[in-house]
Amino acid sequence: MNANDDYRHDDHDEDDYRYDEDGCRHDEDDRRHDDFAAADAVDETDDADEEEDVLDLGLAAFYEEMDERSCREFDEAVERDRRRAERARIEDMRAVDRMQRGARRRALPSYDGDIPLAVRDESLHYHVQLCFEHEYTDAYIRNLVMQICRTICAAVEVMRARQTGSSLAKYVRPECIRRIETMRSVLEGNPDQLPAPALRLRYAPVMPRLVHAMMLNEQTLEISIHITLGATPHCGNMRLVRHGSRWVCDMIDLG
Incomplete structure (x- = not known):
């Protein structure tokens, strides 16, 4: 160096x-x-x-200590659990898909129309809303609305003692007929003590104007109906239930 x-x-x-x-x-x-x-x-x-950070439950050491048969049974059990979890996941996805399709489903069916009345230039408008998926023909709904109007008009005539309660027997429950006849007895009692609206109810012509119905299911129909007695408007409620092939009124309320 x-x-x-x-x-x-x-x-x-x-x-x-x-x-x-x-x-x-x-x-x-x-x-x-x-x-x-x-x-x-x-x-x-x-x-x-x-x-x-790895969660060690001691399974690795436990697995190494098992014999061949136990290892095979353990592996089969794990595989079954995996398949079960996969099937559950697929079912959950299908359920979500069904809910999404249901959300995209079209609106529930409804029926609207007008029925001409005997009076010139007068008509009855109706709206029937279904609360479930079903298809009825327009003629079926139209005939059902006409039955509702005939029933309400006949009930008014029974209250005014122009018809007997037996005329309602085909489409009205007996307990409803008894209530209508009770109203008739009140109107017949003492006409001088009745208020003016009740007197008009006895003599003015009845005419349906509007029917708004909601079919809750294939067996139950609830109706709000607007009628006029002369020039005075009145509202009423009805409920029809299906018996066989007929719709029968089991509740009627005239305001």
Whole structure:
């Protein structure tokens, strides 16, 4: 080694060295070595943290201790659970799809129309709304509305003692007929003590104007009906229930 080599070896600034707690001097190479060692220690710590994040229930060791038959039964049980979970997932997806299709389903059917009355330029408007999916013909709904109008008009005539209660027997329940006849007895009692609206009810012609019905199911129909007695409007409610092939009124209320 010559003097030049000694010069190159010692050609360092004082800043290239650091001193530890014991006063020993270390150069830049020693510093880099220490940095690499510290980085390796950090990596080992991160690996340990990742291993701690894994939930170890001891199944791996338990599985290794099982014999071949037990391992096979264990694998079959796991596979059954996986298939069961997959079937459950498919059923959930189908249920969601059915709900989505139901949300996109078309509006429930309804029927609107007008029926001419015997009076010139007068007609009855009706609206029948279904609360379920079903298809009725327009003629069927139209005939049902006409039955409703005939029933309400006949009930008014029974109250005014122009018809007997037996005329309602085909389409009205007996308990409803008894209530209508009770109203008739009130109107017949003492006409001088009746208020003017009740007197008009006795003599004015009755005419249906509007029928608004809601079919709750294939067996129940609820109706709101608007009629006029002379020039006085009145509203009434009815409920029809299906018996065989006929619709029968089991509730009637005339205001």
